Amino acid sequence: MKKHFLDLKLKYKISLIMIPLLIVLILSIGFACGFYFLHLYSIDTKNSIESWFNITDQRIENIISQVMSTFLSSTSSEKMKIAYQKLEDDQYSKLATQYYFQDTLQSLEESNPFIENAYILDTNNNIYYSFSSSISDSNSKFLDYDTFTNSMGISIYRKDKSPFKKDSFIIPVAFPITSISPSSYLVLAKDANPKIILVLMLDAQKIEEELNGNTSVYFNSSYSLFFNDINILDPNNTLNNTDKDFDIKKKTTSMQGLDLVMFINNEPIKLKKTSIILFSILLCIGVTILGIFLILYFASFLTRPFSKLSRMITQIKNNTYKLDEKPLFNDETGELIESINSMYVTIQSQIDRIKQDEKEKYNYMERILTEQINPHFIYNTLEVINMEVINGNTESASSMIQTFASYLRQSLNKGKELTTFEGEREHTNAYIDIMNHRLNKKIAFSFYISSELLETRIPKTIFQPLVENSIKHGFHSMEDKSILMPEITIKVVPDVTNIEISITDNGAGIDYERFYSSLENAGKNIGLYNIKRRLELFFGKTEIFAESIPFFKNTIKIVIHNEN
Numbered sequence: 014m015k016k017h018f019l020d021l022k023l024k025y026k027i028s029l030i031m032i033p034l035l036i037v038l039i040l041s042i043g044f045a046c047g048f049y050f051l052h053l054y055s056i057d058t059k060n061s062i063e064s065w066f067n068i069t070d071q072r073i074e075n076i077i078s079q080v081m082s083t084f085l086s087s088t089s090s091e092k093m094k095i096a097y098q099k100l101e102d103d104q105y106s107k108l109a110t111q112y113y114f115q116d117t118l119q120s121l122e123e124s125n126p127f128i129e130n131a132y133i134l135d136t137n138n139n140i141y142y143s144f145s146s147s148i149s150d151s152n153s154k155f156l157d158y159d160t161f162t163n164s165m166g167i168s169i170y171r172k173d174k175s176p177f178k179k180d181s182f183i184i185p186v187a188f189p190i191t192s193i194s195p196s197s198y199l200v201l202a203k204d205a206n207p208k209i210i211l212v213l214m215l216d217a218q219k220i221e222e223e224l225n226g227n228t229s230v231y232f233n234s235s236y237s238l239f240f241n242d243i244n245i246l247d248p249n250n251t252l253n254n255t256d257k258d259f260d261i262k263k264k265t266t267s268m269q270g271l272d273l274v275m276f277i278n279n280e281p282i283k284l285k286k287t288s289i290i291l292f293s294i295l296l297c298i299g300v301t302i303l304g305i306f307l308i309l310y311f312a313s314f315l316t317r318p319f320s321k322l323s324r325m326i327t328q329i330k331n332n333t334y335k336l337d338e339k340p341l342f343n344d345e346t347g348e349l350i351e352s353i354n355s356m357y358v359t360i361q362s363q364i365d366r367i368k369q370d371e372k373e374k375y376n377y378m379e380r381i382l383t384e385q386i387n388p389h390f391i392y393n394t395l396e397v398i399n400m401e402v403i404n405g406n407t408e409s410a411s412s413m414i415q416t417f418a419s420y421l422r423q424s425l426n427k428g429k430e431l432t433t434f435e436g437e438r439e440h441t442n443a444y445i446d447i448m449n450h451r452l453n454k455k456i457a458f459s460f461y462i463s464s465e466l467l468e469t470r471i472p473k474t475i476f477q478p479l480v481e482n483s484i485k486h487g488f489h490s491m492e493d494k495s496i497l498m499p500e501i502t503i504k505v506v507p508d509v510t511n512i513e514i515s516i517t518d519n520g521a522g523i524d525y526e527r528f529y530s531s532l533e534n535a536g537k538n539i540g541l542y543n544i545k546r547r548l549e550l551f552f553g554k555t556e557i558f559a560e561s562i563p564f565f566k567n568t569i570k571i572v573i574h575n576e577n
Contacts, residue, residue, distance in 0.1 A: 024316040047293030169240040183214035318346035478540035487520015514571040522563030
């Protein structure tokens with residue numbers, strides 16, 4: 014693993030070191046911020062709950078204060094005292110007594126917006142109510158005196174339908190009233206069977222609106238009123254209700270037995286806390302991705318000069334550098350690029366001097382090698398012409414002399430050391446014509462050159478020595494019955510950047526040991542060695558192979574790795 018890491022490119026090393034550090038740093042900051050924001054949200058939510066609870070409690074206290082103030086003002090009025098005395102004397106009819114209560118009842122209904130109806134029950138279960146009201150449900154339990162007799166002091170009952178108005182819901186508040194003897198002052202009765210009971214029916218809808226009319230953005234909550242631990246607004250929602258995830262806050266009001274209860278729904282709070290956590294996670298992921306991108310970018314930016322240096326060295330190695338890389342900055346990498354450019358100029362200057370020396374050496378060697386070959390060819394050809402003259406074949410000798418003259422023109426090439434493949438074909442054709450004059454049966458000769466190589470330059474007198482070897486060593490005995498028709502074929506074709514040359518005959522075969530020995534040193538056979546040496550001087554790397562099936566197919570293959 015360590016070795017693999019050390020073998021990575023510099024920008025990847027920087028990235029692999031910096032990215033984990035960045036992730037650890039971002040996660041640490043992200044978790045710290047997430048917990049901090051959760052803590053702040055919890056504190057703000059708690060403070061908000063307290064604030065809203067106190068505000069709602071103050072509203073309930075205001076309602077209680079208004080109701081109690083209304084009750085006290087009505088019971089202390091003279092008309093209420095007189096009405097009570099009339100009722101106590103039992104000398105008046107129910108209608109007359111109701112008449113005496115009218116001012117008090119109407120005053121109660123009009124004095125407070127939360128009071129929908131007010132009426133009085135006596136021990137005889139007589140009902141005294143305002144003339145402006147009418148009973149719609151005479152069977153309502155709230156019209157029965159016995160409903161209120163078990164209560165001591167002020168009693169509040171569950172929300173129910175109003176006996177006076179259809180489809181209206183009320184919260185009954187019962188005030189047992191008695192008088193202090195010998196005075197006529199009316200007070201709350203403390204015994205279980207008061208003379209009269211004043212019932213105030215509070216508008217349930219207005220009470221609920223007052224409790225739940227406003228909501229907080231921090232949490233979801235609902236309020237209710239409990240009297241002696243009984244929910245008077247929602248009987249199904251009790252203090253022991255565990256069906257939902259709720260927190261409960263309870264506060265005792267100024268009215269004995271009446272509590273304000275706040276139900277706090279924890280689900281939205283949990284969702285918001287989850288949202289804060291998810292936001293922190295997504296923020297961490299987003300910042301991490303951005304950080305990784307920036308690390309990769311800056312790692313690539315910082316290592317770009319090193320990539321440029323590597324590219325320069327590769328181009329110099331492949332000999333394709335054009336001195337076009339310039340430093341972007343004046344730092345250490347810029348100085349290194351300048352130094353490499355300076356070194357490259359110096360090396361190229363030295364290479365140019367070496368090439369010049371090699372060119373001069375090549376020209377010198379070319380002249381020496383050509384001089385080694387030409388006398389050998391001339392001697393063999395003149396010997397053939399001489400034999401024709403001795404044998405009296407003057408016309409044949411004349412034709413051979415003309416062909417030989419054409420051969421010499423191509424061989425000398427006006428003093429030039431280089432010719433083309435096309436020129437070499439004409440030169441080899443002339444040599445074959447000379448040899449066919451000497452032989453009793455002609456040599457079938459073909460020379461194929463790919464069209465794109467016709468004008469390619471090549472050292473002169475390359476193919477003639479190879480054809481001469483085929484004739485001299487392959488067809489040395491033309492009386493050999495194994496050779497029905499001598500054939501020599503030359504092909505020159507391109508292969509990617511190489512040039513492939515094949516010389517094939519159907520002669521007696523190739524002596525491998527002698528063949529490969531001739532490639533290494535001149536010995537007695539200077540032709541093959543000189544060909545390889547001259548091709549290497551001009552083209553560079555040159556390989557020569559031999560394949561032989563006697564009297565069928567013998568091939569000398571030359572592969573020129575063209576580096577020019």
